[in-house]
Amino acid sequence: MQEQSWSEPVLAPGRTRRSFPKEFEADAVALVLDEGRTIVSVARSLGIGASNLGNWVRQARIDRGEREGLTTGERAELARLRRENTQLRMERDLLKAATAFWVKESGQ
Incomplete structure (x- = not known):
């Protein structure tokens, strides 16, 4: 079986939206939250939408208890x-x- 690279999103069957592995999302969020990079710069370097990454970061902050909302x-x-x-x-x-x-x- 061929290994998935981070730059190649997984396309879910029957969907037109791109889907990314959870590890990819976690790594992208870590670049923003732990390394202090901006959402726009990380999104651009990874080839993903800034709004998509922003949603992941927002949910990660909720999961960490840094923000109000429903956890994952x-x-x-x-x-x-x-x-x-x-x-x-x-x-x-x-x-x-x-x-x-x-x-x-x-x-x-």
């Missing part, structure tokens, strides 16, 4: 809970419909 773990948990909530609502609605059908059929 909290965001993942929220997404999981929303999916679970959707599934439970569908199951409830199906049971309601099945119960109504059963009551109607058994009443005749």
